[in-house]
Amino acid sequence: MDKWNESLAKQLQNTLDEDQLTQCMRCGFCLPACPTYRETGFEGASPRGRIALMKAVYDGQIKPDQNFINQIDLCLGCRACEPACPAGVPYGQLLEQTRAAIHQERPGSKKSHILQQILLRDVISHPRRLKALGSLLRLYQRSGMPKWINKVPLYRLLPEPVREMERILPDVESPAFSPGTRVYPSSGKKSGRVGLFLGCVMDVLFNRTHRNTIRLLTSAGYEVVVPGGQNCCGALHAHAGDREQAIRLAKQNIQAFAGAKVDFICSNAGGCGAMLAEYAELFKEEPNWREQALEFQRKVKDVSELILEQADSGLITFSADRHQRITYQDSCHLINGMRVFAPRTLLKQVKNTTFVELKEANRCCGSAGIYNLLQTEMANRLLDEKMNHVKNTQADLLITSNPGCFLQMALGVKRAGLQKQIKVMHLADFLASTLQPGAKKQKHPS
Ligand code: SF4
Numbered sequence: 001m002d003k004w005n006e007s008l009a010k011q012l013q014n015t016l017d018e019d020q021l022t023q024c025m026r027c028g029f030c031l032p033a034c035p036t037y038r039e040t041g042f043e044g045a046s047p048r049g050r051i052a053l054m055k056a057v058y059d060g061q062i063k064p065d066q067n068f069i070n071q072i073d074l075c076l077g078c079r080a081c082e083p084a085c086p087a088g089v090p091y092g093q094l095l096e097q098t099r100a101a102i103h104q105e106r107p108g109s110k111k112s113h114i115l116q117q118i119l120l121r122d123v124i125s126h127p128r129r130l131k132a133l134g135s136l137l138r139l140y141q142r143s144g145m146p147k148w149i150n151k152v153p154l155y156r157l158l159p160e161p162v163r164e165m166e167r168i169l170p171d172v173e174s175p176a177f178s179p180g181t182r183v184y185p186s187s188g189k190k191s192g193r194v195g196l197f198l199g200c201v202m203d204v205l206f207n208r209t210h211r212n213t214i215r216l217l218t219s220a221g222y223e224v225v226v227p228g229g230q231n232c233c234g235a236l237h238a239h240a241g242d243r244e245q246a247i248r249l250a251k252q253n254i255q256a257f258a259g260a261k262v263d264f265i266c267s268n269a270g271g272c273g274a275m276l277a278e279y280a281e282l283f284k285e286e287p288n289w290r291e292q293a294l295e296f297q298r299k300v301k302d303v304s305e306l307i308l309e310q311a312d313s314g315l316i317t318f319s320a321d322r323h324q325r326i327t328y329q330d331s332c333h334l335i336n337g338m339r340v341f342a343p344r345t346l347l348k349q350v351k352n353t354t355f356v357e358l359k360e361a362n363r364c365c366g367s368a369g370i371y372n373l374l375q376t377e378m379a380n381r382l383l384d385e386k387m388n389h390v391k392n393t394q395a396d397l398l399i400t401s402n403p404g405c406f407l408q409m410a411l412g413v414k415r416a417g418l419q420k421q422i423k424v425m426h427l428a429d430f431l432a433s434t435l436q437p438g439a440k441k442q443k444h445p446s
């Protein structure tokens with residue numbers, strides 16, 4: 001047996017939570033919900049199979065080999081198995097514990113994982129570097145270079161998934177927020193103070209969505225604060241097993257929002273929101289931080305929840321300029337992690353639209369953080385199947401509530417040749433485009 005086998009087995013025995021592992025009663029109710037099981041039909045690629053593998057390593061019955069690692073790598077981390085589980089097994093936590101152990105003891109120096117390390121530690125965790133990259137991207141997009149870049153030999157050396165992603169990046173319309181705290185007053189009677197969480201990629205590529213989120217929230221009666229000093233939520237790091245860096249980022253965010261004195265912490269990205277709402281999980285061994293993390297996570301809300309509350313009371317209304325057929329792709333972490341169902345309810349309230357349900361909308365699209373770059377074959381299989389369902393809706397607009405889903409949907413639309421029929425939009429951008437300015441005055445004339 002190799003040395004790394006033994007070290008990984010020890011790491012897993014130290015990291016895995018025995019109570020959580022033994023919660024699984026092997027009923028198999030989660031199997032139909034699992035995309036990788038449905039695609040492969042292989043028990044080892046199912047939640048039950050993966051938990052059984054973890055348990056067997058924990059009990060010392062098997063040694064974790066490359067096949068074990070492959071099955072863990074193939075998992076999307078979509079958590080669709082959690083709501084399907086009658087025993088309430090926190091699969092997402094078991095997965096992160098396993099990935100944390102693999103992160104420590106991964107054999108060899110796989111190129112893709114070195115690149116992942118550089119991307120997550122040296123780029124994503126540094127708002128200034130990200131901002132500089134965003135400015136360069138904006139310059140590049142405006143220079144006209146994207147039209148002829150594929151003729152450059154160096155560009156053609158990039159892996160195909162990276163080139164595909166480059167082609168579907170949204171236009172960077174406005175630069176990321178500059179450091180320092182900003183406050184936006186509510187446009188009427190104040191109903192609460194909301195801190196907006198910016199995230200990493202979201203702030204750089206989707207800054208327009210942040211500005212639309214602020215417009216929605218202030219129209220809904222919230223005062224909005226964008227606290228300075230915040231950083232990436234750490235979800236990508238935790239999912240990749242880099243718990244140490246995830247903890248560092250979580251501490252930075254807890255401190256940044258503690259000084260902002262907000263009633264709610266608003267996220268407009270399902271992946272970030274689910275991470276923020278489970279920060280306490282990172283601090284099992286640090287009781288002081290755990291207390292602060294609990295206080296922080298109690299305030300976390302998705303933008304759709306905050307808006308729905310005010311839309312239900314008639315404070316804001318939505319109506320499209322022209323009739324549109326709309327459909328919605330769930331963000332896995334919003335629906336399976338945060339268990340938020342508000343986007344659909346809100347979309348059904350937009351006048352002059354027809355909401356068409358997308359078949360298997362709650363099934364992962366294959367984006368899953370950077371899964372589509374690391375496990376491209378499986379990601380594309382899931383995406384192409386998703387696009388068949390999208391086509392059947394005959395919708396004009398495909399709406400999502402997470403930047404990763406947005407990019408993956410845009411890629412899928414391109415792969416399926418549907419660019420002329422269907423446009424991909426973030427929920428906040430769509431709602432802001434249909435916001436009725438008079439609604440507030442009509443309902444609250446005083
Ligand atoms: S997280 Fe998703 S891919 Fe992984 S086991 Fe659960 S359902 Fe399957």
Ligand code: SF4
Nearest residue numbers: 024025027028030085
């Ligand atoms: S549904 Fe839950 S208890 Fe049943 S096999 Fe899946 S993880 Fe285990």
